[in-house]
Amino acid sequence: MLIDSLLSSLINIVTFYTISFPERYPMWFNYSSNMVYLILYNFMGVLFLLYVDSKTKIGSIKKVMLLIGAAVIIYDAFMIVTTPFTKWIIYYDENGRYCHGSMMNSLYVTAFICVAIAITIFIAKRKMFNHYQVLSIMFFAIGVFFAILFQIHHRSHVISNFVCTMVLFFIHTAFENQAYYLHGDTLCYNRRAFIKTIDQYRYRKENYLMAIIKIDDFENIKHSLGRMGVDDLSERIAERICREFGKSAYYVDLNCFAVIKIVANTHQLREQIKECFTTSFILEIGDDEVILDLEPVISFINVHGENVEGYEMTTIIQNTANRYSDSDYTIQESDELIKPIRREKEVLRLIDNAIKNDGFMVYYQPILDIRSRTFTCSEALIRLKDEKMGFVGPEEFIPIAEKNGRIHDIGDYVFRTVCRFIKENDVLSKGVNYIEINLSPEQCNRMELANQLIGVATEFGVDFRQINLEITETAEMKSYGMESVNELITNLHSKGVTFSLDDFGSGFAAIDYLIKLPVDIVKIDKGILWQAMNDEASMKILKNTIRMIKEVGKKIVVEGIETKEMADILIANGCDYLQGYLFSKPLPPDAYIEFISGKWEEVMITY
Ligand code: C2E
Ligand code: CA
Ligand code: CA
Numbered sequence: 001m002l003i004d005s006l007l008s009s010l011i012n013i014v015t016f017y018t019i020s021f022p023e024r025y026p027m028w029f030n031y032s033s034n035m036v037y038l039i040l041y042n043f044m045g046v047l048f049l050l051y052v053d054s055k056t057k058i059g060s061i062k063k064v065m066l067l068i069g070a071a072v073i074i075y076d077a078f079m080i081v082t083t084p085f086t087k088w089i090i091y092y093d094e095n096g097r098y099c100h101g102s103m104m105n106s107l108y109v110t111a112f113i114c115v116a117i118a119i120t121i122f123i124a125k126r127k128m129f130n131h132y133q134v135l136s137i138m139f140f141a142i143g144v145f146f147a148i149l150f151q152i153h154h155r156s157h158v159i160s161n162f163v164c165t166m167v168l169f170f171i172h173t174a175f176e177n178q179a180y181y182l183h184g185d186t187l188c189y190n191r192r193a194f195i196k197t198i199d200q201y202r203y204r205k206e207n208y209l210m211a212i213i214k215i216d217d218f219e220n221i222k223h224s225l226g227r228m229g230v231d232d233l234s235e236r237i238a239e240r241i242c243r244e245f246g247k248s249a250y251y252v253d254l255n256c257f258a259v260i261k262i263v264a265n266t267h268q269l270r271e272q273i274k275e276c277f278t279t280s281f282i283l284e285i286g287d288d289e290v291i292l293d294l295e296p297v298i299s300f301i302n303v304h305g306e307n308v309e310g311y312e313m314t315t316i317i318q319n320t321a322n323r324y325s326d327s328d329y330t331i332q333e334s335d336e337l338i339k340p341i342r343r344e345k346e347v348l349r350l351i352d353n354a355i356k357n358d359g360f361m362v363y364y365q366p367i368l369d370i371r372s373r374t375f376t377c378s379e380a381l382i383r384l385k386d387e388k389m390g391f392v393g394p395e396e397f398i399p400i401a402e403k404n405g406r407i408h409d410i411g412d413y414v415f416r417t418v419c420r421f422i423k424e425n426d427v428l429s430k431g432v433n434y435i436e437i438n439l440s441p442e443q444c445n446r447m448e449l450a451n452q453l454i455g456v457a458t459e460f461g462v463d464f465r466q467i468n469l470e471i472t473e474t475a476e477m478k479s480y481g482m483e484s485v486n487e488l489i490t491n492l493h494s495k496g497v498t499f500s501l502d503d504f505g506s507g508f509a510a511i512d513y514l515i516k517l518p519v520d521i522v523k524i525d526k527g528i529l530w531q532a533m534n535d536e537a538s539m540k541i542l543k544n545t546i547r548m549i550k551e552v553g554k555k556i557v558v559e560g561i562e563t564k565e566m567a568d569i570l571i572a573n574g575c576d577y578l579q580g581y582l583f584s585k586p587l588p589p590d591a592y593i594e595f596i597s598g599k600w601e602e603v604m605i606t607y
Contacts, residue, residue, distance in 0.1 A: 001047045005168055008040035009161045016158070019098040030092060031084050038089065038107065042076045044164060045111030048140070052118040055175065056125040068117065072110045079103060108148060115141055136174035140167040186235050188242040188251040194258060195310030197250070201260075205306040209264045209331075212317045213241065213257040213273055216295040216324040222255075229285045230254065233292065236283070240276040256317060266300055266331060273298055297324045303334040315341050347400050350386050355409050360384055362417045363586035364435065366595055367557060367579040370571055375600050377468070379436040379579065380418045381586045382410065402442050411443045415453060418467075419460035421589060428466060430596045436468040436500060444471060445481050450491045464496035470523065472502045473513045482516060489518055500557065504528075505545060514552065522549045526560020526580075533566060546573050 015037045018030040046069045053065040083089040088103035119141050126134050147163035181193035189197075201208060215221065215237070222230045231254070238251035241259070250258040261269065273296055281292045299320040308316070316337045354360050361383040366375040384392045401407045418435055421427070427435070443449055457464055469492070471485060489499050498520040504510055506525035514522065524545065532542040549556050558570050561580025570578060583603055587595055595603075 001044065001051060002165075002168055002172065004040055004044055004047055005161065005165045008037055008044070009165060011037040011040065012158060012161050022092055022096050022098060027092065030098070031090075034090055034098070035080050035083065038080050039077060041161070042080075042107050042111055043073065044144075045114035046072050049114040049118040052122050052137070056121050056128065058121065058125065061121070065117075068114070072114055075110060076107055079107065108152070111148075112145075115144065130174075133174045136167070136170040139170055143167045183235075183238065183251045186238045186242060186251060188238045188249055189247070190250070191252050191314070194250040194252050195314065197260065198305075198308060198310035198313045201303070201305040202307075202309060206262065207305050208260055208262050208303050209266065209269075210301045210303050210313075211259040211261075211266075211269055211273060212299040212301065212320045213259070214255050214297045214299075214320070214322055216297050216322075218255040218322065221292070221294075225283070225285065225290070229283055229290070232283055232285075233281060236281050237276075237294070241273070244272060244276050252314070252317065255322075258317065269300075270298055295324055297321050300331040301334050301337065302331050308334050308338055312338060312341055344400055346389065347392060347397050348404055348406070350384060350389065350392060351397055351401050351404075351406050351410070353386075354384055355406065355413070359386070360410070360413055360417075361588065362414055362421070363588055364421075364592040365579060365586040366584045366592070366600065367436075367577050368583055369577055370575060373604065374431055375583070375596055376431060376433045377436060377577070378432060378592065378596075379470070379586075380414060380438070382414055382438075383586075398440065402440050407440045407442050408446065411440065412452070412456070414438075415456050416460075419457055419462045422462050422466050423460045425589075425593055427593075427596065428463075430593070432596055434466045434468045434498065436470050438470045438472075438502065441472060441474045441481060444485045444488055447484070450488050453492065453497075454495060464492070465498070468498045468500055468521070470500045470502040471517075471519070473504075473510060486517060493518070501554075504549075514549070514554075519554065521555040521557055521577075523557040523559055524549075526558075529558055529560050529566060529570075533563075539569075543573050546570075546575060550574055 011033060014033045018025055018033045022030050049065060050069055053062065079086075079089050083091065083101060086101070088101040089107065090101055090104065091099055093099050119137070122129075122134075122137050129137075143163045144160065144167065147160035151158065151160045181189055181196070183190040221233070225233060234251075234254045238249075238257060241257050242249045242251070245259050248259050248261055250260070252258050259269065259273070277294050277296050281294060283290045283292065299317075301316070301320075303313075316334065319337070320332075350359075363381050363383050364378040365381060367377045367379060368374075369376040382394050382398075384394070384397055386392060398407070398410075401410050414437060418437055422435060439449075446452075453467075453469075454464075457467065471489075493499070499517075500521040500523050501513055501517060501519040502523045503525040504514075504522045505528040513519075524542070528538070528542055528545070532539040546556055555576040556574075557577040557579060558575050559579045561567050561570070561578045561582045563582060566580070567578055567582060584595060584600075
């Protein structure tokens with residue numbers, strides 16, 4: 001745009017002469033100078049449109065934008081190039097005077113359309129930009145608009161080029177400012193520069209070697225230095241790395257620095273990086289002087305540039321090693337590292353699709369009540385099937401949904417589906433007392449969960465006693481969620497909902513949970529059972545765990561029963577319920593209804 005603006009301004013000076021004194025020059029020169037000027041001048045609108053498109057990066061409309069741009073360019077060029085013959089745009093009359101043709105204003109209209117579309121897109125995406133950037137674009141739109149209006153009425157005042165150049169200057173400082181790409185105090189390239197560089201390499205299809213540098217034991221250092229200290233330390237490290245590697249170095253994050261080289265000797269690069277850490281770092285924290293000797297953790301990635309986007313790279317480097325180990329010496333391939341990230345993106349897309357288009361199913365796995373030898377309850381388990389990717393298991397997609405905030409929608413879907421299922425099939429009359437529903441820890445931390453569940457159950461007219469909620473122990477819950485889970489349980493208990501503590505023994509604080517959470521049932525994790533079938537010590541632990549849980553007065557479910565031997569041991573040790581493939585896999589709703597309506601008796605005979 002700047003080049004276009006500069007050229008059109010220069011040629012504008014020439015046209016000033018060819019318009020004022022046409023008799024001095026040959027006619028072909030009069031025409032061509034004006035035509036070149038008009039082409040350059042009118043392309044500004046298209047360039048602006050493409051510029052805004054490249055900044056807002058809305059992939060889905062990229063093609064349309066290019067099409068609009070091409071159409072305008074073809075139209076303008078055609079009208080201008082043919083004007084010596086058609087006189088549509090400009091012409092010199094019989095007296096040799098410069099005149100505007102009948103279609104002149106259509107050029108303004110096309111330029112105006114481009115600018116209007118660009119501004120609309122920009123406004124829709126304004127949240128991506130800072131105030132200064134928004135201001136510069138608005139300034140461009142308003143400035144150019146009024147300048148053109150002014151010039152249509154006062155042809156001799158050639159100001160629109162001047163205004164255009166002025167506002168372009170603003171846009172330039174707002175968007176292309178180098179300062180955006182430098183870290184304030186260290187003047188190293190920052191995270192934004194890092195992402196942009198990766199994208200540029202991708203565009204150029206260039207391969208390169210990337211060294212990721214982190215600090216060993218950073219979490220501990222962070223704890224002992226505090227927020228300010230750690231910022232300071234990070235800057236010192238960045239400074240050293242930048243001094244050593246100059247423009248190849250990036251300060252990506254607090255504990256993450258990168259060096260990008262097109263050609264490199266890894267051994268030499270490693271030595272160079274280590275060199276940056278040979279002398280101690282001396283920090284002043286308050287009145288104290290802290291001396292730190294740091295060990296860099298270096299990971300090398302061979303990047304197949306064409307395949308990796310800037311943002312994806314930030315995820316890849318997040319996943320690289322945090323602790324020093326010998327495997328440090330292997331060079332990883334970016335194509336391998338990107339696979340799980342792509343897969344996760346793809347699965348997230350499936351999840352979103354399924355949320356929108358009702359793409360989930362709930363299956364039910366019957367649970368055997370040992371006392372009555374009937375299947376008095378079951379566990380609801382979600383399923384996701386995609387035409388292209390086939391079956392995606394909850395072990396894979398539930399953690400992704402949790403990480404990306406989709407678990408609440410999924411939880412709501414499962415709860416509704418189960419409530420509808422209970423009501424429509426009157427499962428109680430078929431001997432099913434309750435259905436167990438899995439809750440994710442993320443769901444439990446939401447204050448409104450209890451009310452939401454109560455609302456849905458009431459809406460479907462489901463007796464609360466027909467619902468059992470399974471909660472899982474996790475590290476996060478231990479640190480901040482115990483209180484709120486306790487409240488949730490107490491609140492819903494009063495309505496008649498019962499609770500199970502899921503995956504008992506596989507996690508973090510099993511005993512602590514058992515003491516602190518007033519659950520009704522404890523579900524022993526299948527991993528514990530399977531381990532116990534393999535070695536004697538684990539079997540002792542399993543048996544004593546069962547005894548302990550019984551002594552504190554909770555019911556026990558064991559999941560993952562695959563053989564008769566497992567079932568016999570558990571029954572002999574006093575478990576209350578058994579769940580596993582030995583009896584039934586999770587079944588789709590129809591098959592489950594068939595199962596509880598009598599088919600189960602065939603199963604029991606074989607067992
Ligand atoms: P979970 O809660 O531990 O569920 C039990 C898992 O063990 C289920 O896997 C079930 O199919 C499987 N299973 C049961 N008996 C056997 C057996 O005898 N052998 C073997 N090999 N497996 C058995 P599934 O359905 O793949 O679910 C995996 C996990 O996904 C669940 O583990 C649960 O954590 C999560 N999940 C499933 N549905 C939901 C849901 O609706 N909400 C939430 N938040 N999580 C869910
Ligand atoms: Ca479960
Ligand atoms: Ca489990």
